Amino acid sequence: MTTSETTSSPVSVTAAILVIGDEILSGRTKDKNIGYIAEYLTNIGIELREVRIVPDVEGEIVAALNALRHRYTYVFTTGGIGPTHDDITADSVAAAFGVSIDHDPRAIAMLAERFPPDQLNEARLRMARIPAGADLIANSVSKAPGFKIGNVHVMAGVPSIMQAMLDVVAPTLQTGVKILSDTVRAGLREGDIGTALAEVAKAHPDVSIGSYPFFSETGPDTNVVVRSRDPEALAAAMAAVKAMIAAEQAKLGA
Template identity: 75%
Template structure:
């Protein structure tokens, strides 16, 4: 993993590909995991899009995202069936050819016998020209990285393996730090003073997250910043505000 110089923010987007996600037949289990892992290493996930298995829509979304963010992660659409068109769409977006890659074919043969490597399964070895392969320790069919685009499977277990393989190769920025304060109040009751604190700390993100506890409505206040000193100051003001609103013992 390469630590970025200075305070440069490293950004990312996720492009989820598949009719089954849009129809509700398959529930996405990848975006949250990707977001969590990127946050841990200092990469800001800024956008998530979901597109159908339609080449022109994949190409348009990919070209829009890859020119805007440091990295784009795609999930889904690199399997053996006719509607797995992600690899072809990525090749079209980059204007390169695509064919069976001998490296990818060799990886498949670690999992599939030569006699069973039919035309459909061989589709999983079709890689855009110039791409680097991403190892898949689960089923061997690789993902790939071309430019700033990282193409991964949609099956969560396989996607997780591919993500872990690629994370050490990424540039990273300063890690986002956070502190959580229990408000012991309804969100609407503290919105005003919380807004005043947020205005005094423009470099800090302050969010309120209501939930229902056993004793009734409550709110978690989450303070985030890459600057530990600024985080501490803002969190202290939030904590003091919360303490001042508590009834006397």
């Protein structure tokens, strides 16, 4: 991950992911991009706030994209920019922005780096159709580019290609203060600490506190995760959580 050129800002920078494709909704293809993008953005100080999955239907893509791009700093789309008839993301993005779309000479040149002239058929040239005014996102894996228009970054659905594109995009993004996190294993069930944990959360309203149950080798257990952009607030809340856990363990003889 290359982030050395990324600009920083003290304010929160937000993002949404729009996953496009019937194959995701049918379960035929298992999404591997959402978690990767979420972790990537968190690590560079961008807060992912929403994820939507829509079918290969232009009206639904346009409606979702317009809702998200007006609500968040950035939108990242995955899927639907391939060579087949149902890859309609580029056309839908053009419709959302009210611009024309046509074969882009820059994109054709990129495709020509991989395919000889006799293989640049009509289907492959669909991947060179770019909305007017968009900037291209280089693709070091298969050469077919993604593109950026406004605050929307349009990337491939194939994970390895999407990841390569995200590495290209990341240095251009504005970032906010990173959200820090700390975790403590409670050694108790979630129901054992629920009431006391709510009191801790109430006492630290500017910190996010969550409990996540799991089964360990010794039985039911809970991880408590504290998140904040303020390291001092994080430390204070975590100290309170640990004190609460110790008190509840003592009550239950754990």
